[in-house]
Amino acid sequence: MEQPEEEPAKSTQKPASKSRSGSKSGKKTSSAKQQSGKEEKTAQTAAPKSEKRRGRPRKKSVAEESQPVVPAPVQVSAPAQPAARKSGRRTRQKEDALASVRIIPLGGLGEIGKNMTVIETPQDIVIIDCGLAFPDDDMPGIDLVIPDFSYVVQNRDKVRGIFLTHGHEDHIGGLSYLLKELNIPVYAARLTIGLVEGKLKEAGNLKTAKLNIIKAGDTIRCGSISVEAIAVNHSIPDACAFAIFTPAGTLVHTGDFKIDYTPVDGQMIDLARFGELGRHGVLALMSDSTNAERPGMTPSERRVGEAFEMLFNKAGDRRIIVASFSSNVHRIQQIINVAVRHGRKIVVSGRSMENVTAKAMELGYLKAPKDAVLDVDHMKGIPDEKMVVITTGSQGEPMSALTRMARGEHRKLSVTSHDFIIISANPIPGNEKLVGKVINDLMKLGADVIYESSMGIHVSGHACREEIRTILGLTKPRFFIPVHGEYKHLAKNRDLAREMGIQDDRIMVAENGQVIELTAESMKSVTSVVSGAVMVDGSGIGDVGSIVLRDRRMLSEEGLIIAVATIDSKTGAILAGPDVVSRGFVYVRESEELLVGARQVCRQALAAAGNGQGGREWSNLKQAVRDQLGSYLFNKTKRRPIILPIIQEV
Numbered sequence: 020m021e022q023p024e025e026e027p028a029k030s031t032q033k034p035a036s037k038s039r040s041g042s043k044s045g046k047k048t049s050s051a052k053q054q055s056g057k058e059e060k061t062a063q064t065a066a067p068k069s070e071k072r073r074g075r076p077r078k079k080s081v082a083e084e085s086q087p088v089v090p091a092p093v094q095v096s097a098p099a100q101p102a103a104r105k106s107g108r109r110t111r112q113k114e115d116a117l118a119s120v121r122i123i124p125l126g127g128l129g130e131i132g133k134n135m136t137v138i139e140t141p142q143d144i145v146i147i148d149c150g151l152a153f154p155d156d157d158m159p160g161i162d163l164v165i166p167d168f169s170y171v172v173q174n175r176d177k178v179r180g181i182f183l184t185h186g187h188e189d190h191i192g193g194l195s196y197l198l199k200e201l202n203i204p205v206y207a208a209r210l211t212i213g214l215v216e217g218k219l220k221e222a223g224n225l226k227t228a229k230l231n232i233i234k235a236g237d238t239i240r241c242g243s244i245s246v247e248a249i250a251v252n253h254s255i256p257d258a259c260a261f262a263i264f265t266p267a268g269t270l271v272h273t274g275d276f277k278i279d280y281t282p283v284d285g286q287m288i289d290l291a292r293f294g295e296l297g298r299h300g301v302l303a304l305m306s307d308s309t310n311a312e313r314p315g316m317t318p319s320e321r322r323v324g325e326a327f328e329m330l331f332n333k334a335g336d337r338r339i340i341v342a343s344f345s346s347n348v349h350r351i352q353q354i355i356n357v358a359v360r361h362g363r364k365i366v367v368s369g370r371s372m373e374n375v376t377a378k379a380m381e382l383g384y385l386k387a388p389k390d391a392v393l394d395v396d397h398m399k400g401i402p403d404e405k406m407v408v409i410t411t412g413s414q415g416e417p418m419s420a421l422t423r424m425a426r427g428e429h430r431k432l433s434v435t436s437h438d439f440i441i442i443s444a445n446p447i448p449g450n451e452k453l454v455g456k457v458i459n460d461l462m463k464l465g466a467d468v469i470y471e472s473s474m475g476i477h478v479s480g481h482a483c484r485e486e487i488r489t490i491l492g493l494t495k496p497r498f499f500i501p502v503h504g505e506y507k508h509l510a511k512n513r514d515l516a517r518e519m520g521i522q523d524d525r526i527m528v529a530e531n532g533q534v535i536e537l538t539a540e541s542m543k544s545v546t547s548v549v550s551g552a553v554m555v556d557g558s559g560i561g562d563v564g565s566i567v568l569r570d571r572r573m574l575s576e577e578g579l580i581i582a583v584a585t586i587d588s589k590t591g592a593i594l595a596g597p598d599v600v601s602r603g604f605v606y607v608r609e610s611e612e613l614l615v616g617a618r619q620v621c622r623q624a625l626a627a628a629g630n631g632q633g634g635r636e637w638s639n640l641k642q643a644v645r646d647q648l649g650s651y652l653f654n655k656t657k658r659r660p661i662i663l664p665i666i667q668e669v
Contacts, residue, residue, distance in 0.1 A: 120138065122137070123533070123534050131152065132164070133164060134147075144174060147274075150193055164554055180204040180239070181194070182239075182248075185208075191214065191218065194215060210378075211257055244264065256286070256379075273306045281321050304496035308512040316485045323475065326474060335439075340440045341409050343444055344413060352385055365392045367410075368420040369420035370411075372411045373394060395431040414446060420432070425464070426460065491515070532550030532551070581600040583666075584644075594669060627643065644666075
C-alpha cells in the first residue's frame with residue numbers, strides 16, 4: 020500500500036534494553052532530548068531475572084561475547100525451591116494466583132487493518148501496534164481510518180510504551196496520530212523505526228518522538244510488564260513476535276508471521292524460543308489468523324524469485340514492469356537479483372516505492388550493485404530490453420504509478436505493446452474491481468499482463484493452518500485468543516485450537532473494545548471500553564462521524580435539493596421565491612414540471628408554518644419545507660435527496 024513521501028532520516032540511537040543472551044543496552048534511540056521522570060525510568064530499566072535458556076545454545080555475536088549473561092524471563096509457575104523457602108514460595112504462588120492481566124484489543128479484530136492491542140496490569144500499560152485501515156466503499160471522502168485510542172489517552176499515566184511488530188501500514192500507520200496525544204517511548208526493530216521516522220517527519224512530530232531500536236532477543240522492562248522481541252518471518256524484514264511477561268503469567272503475541280525455512284534474507288523464525296516459552300509456561304497465545312482458513316503451509320518467498328526468473332526469460336527484449344507492495348522488501352530484493360542477472364537496470368516508480376527502497380538500501384536491507392537502481396528521472400537512454408520498472412499500484416490504487424500508467428497520465432512512463440507487466444500481489448478483499456480495471460486498461464494499451472497467482476508470482480506473508488498448529492504446539496498456551504483478521508478468520512483459528520485439544524472455555528473470539536481479564540486459572544470478559552473507527556479526512560481527525568457519512572452517501576446516491584425563499588419579518592409574506600435548485604438529483608431541463616410542483620409545495624409549507632402556533636421561528640419554517648418537500652419528491656420519484664432550506668427574513 021502507498022506510504023507518505025519521506026526523506027530518509029538516520030537513526031543513530033540504540034536500544035535501552037538487555038537481550039536474553041546477555042548484551043547490554045545501548046543508548047536510547049530518540050530524536051528528542053533526554054527527559055527525566057518516573058515513567059521513563061520505569062520503562063527503560065533492565066530486564067527481569069529468570070531461568071537460563073535451555074536447549075541448543077545459539078552462537079553469540081562479538082558484542083554478546085563481552086557481556087554478562089542475563090537469565091531468561093520468569094516462569095508462569097515458580098520453580099521448586101529448597102525446603103527452607105517453602106513459606107516464601109507459598110506466598111509467591113498465592114500472589115501469582117491472585118495476579119491478573121487485561122488484554123484489550125482496540126483494533127484488528129473482525130476486520131483487516133488498524134491493529135492495536137493494550138496489555139494492562141493494575142499498575143502499567145503497554146501497547147502492541149497502532150495501525151490504520153483504508154476506508155470502505157461506504158465511506159466517501161475518507162482518506163484513512165485509525166483506531167479510537169481514547170482509552171489509552173484517558174489512562175496516560177499508566178502507559179509505559181508502544182511496541183511495533185513490523186513496518187506495515189496496518190501496524191504503524193496510526194502511530195503519528197497516537198504520539199500527538201501521548202508522547203510515549205516507541206520500541207521496534209531497525210527497519211520498522213526507519214519507516215516510522217519517515218511517517219513522523221511528514222506528520223511533524225519526529226523531533227519529539229522517543230524512538231528506540233530493539234532486536235530479537237532484547238527484553239524491555241516497563242514497570243510490572245516486560246516485553247521480549249522474538250524473530251519471525253513475514254513479508255517485510257525485522258518482523259517480531261512479542262513475549263509479554265506479567266505478574267499473572269506470560270503472554271505471547273505472534274504479530275504477523277509465517278514459517279519460512281528458506282527466507283530471502285537468511286533470518287529464520289526463532290522456533291526454539293517459542294518452544295522454550297512453552298516449556299516455562301504460556302498463559303495466553305494471541306495468534307495471527309489471516310490465513311487460518313488455508314490448509315498446509317505458506318510457500319517460501321524464494322518461490323517467487325524462481326517465477327521471476329522464468330518470466331524474465333519469457334519477456335525477451337520487452338520492457339518489464341513489476342507492480343508489488345512497496346513494503347515487501349524481500350520481493351523487491353528478488354526482482355533486483357533477477358534483473359541484475361539478466362543485465363537490466365532497475366527503475367523505481369511511485370512515491371512510497373521510492374521512499375521504502377531508499378530507506379531499505381540506506382539501512383542495508385536491500386542490496387544492489389552500484390548504479391543498478393535508478394529513479395524515473397534518470398532512466399533516459401536505457402533501452403527497453405535493459406530495463407525493469409518496479410512500481411506501486413498492485414492494488415489498483417487510483418493515484419498509484421501503475422494506475423496512472425494505465426490511464427496514460429504518468430509523466431515519465433507510457434505503456435505500449437512492447438511492455439511485459441507482472442502484478443506480483445493478490446488483490447486485498449474489496450480491491451478486486453480496482454485491480455481488474457487497471458488490468459483491462461493496460462491490456463487495451465497492448466501490454467502483456469501477468470496477474471494470475473497460479474503463476475507463482477505472489478506468496479502470502481501470513482501463516483497457514485500447519486504453521487499456526489506448529490506455534491500452538493510449541494507454546495502450549497493455557498488460553499488462546501485469535502487476533503488479526505475478519506470474524507471468519509478468527510473462527511477458523513478457534514476451530515484449529517479445538518483440534519489441538521484446547522477446551523472451548525479456554526478460547527475466546529473477542530471483539531474490539533472487549534476487556535479480557537486473565538489470571539493463572541481463568542479467562543473472562545469483564546467489561547468493554549470505547550473502541551471503533553476514527554476517520555481521517557484531510558487534516559480533520561475524528562470530525563467525520565456516522566451522520567456526516569450518511570449525508571455524504573445520500574448526496575452521492577440521491578443528490579441535493581436547495582429551497583431558497585425570502586420572507587417579510589413582520590408579516591411573514593413571501594417576498595422572493597421560493598426557488599428550487601437541483602444538484603445531482605434530476606436534470607433540470609427534463610424535469611421542469613417536477614420543479615414547478617416543488618416550488619408550489621414550498622410556498623404552501625411556508626404559508627402554513629408561518630400561520631401556526633409556532634409563529635415564524637426559522638427552525639419551524641425550515642422543518643416544514645424539509646418535511647413537505649421531501650414527501651412530495653418521494654411520491655413523484657421514489658428518491659430521498661438531501662433537502663437544504665435557506666430562508667431569509669427582511
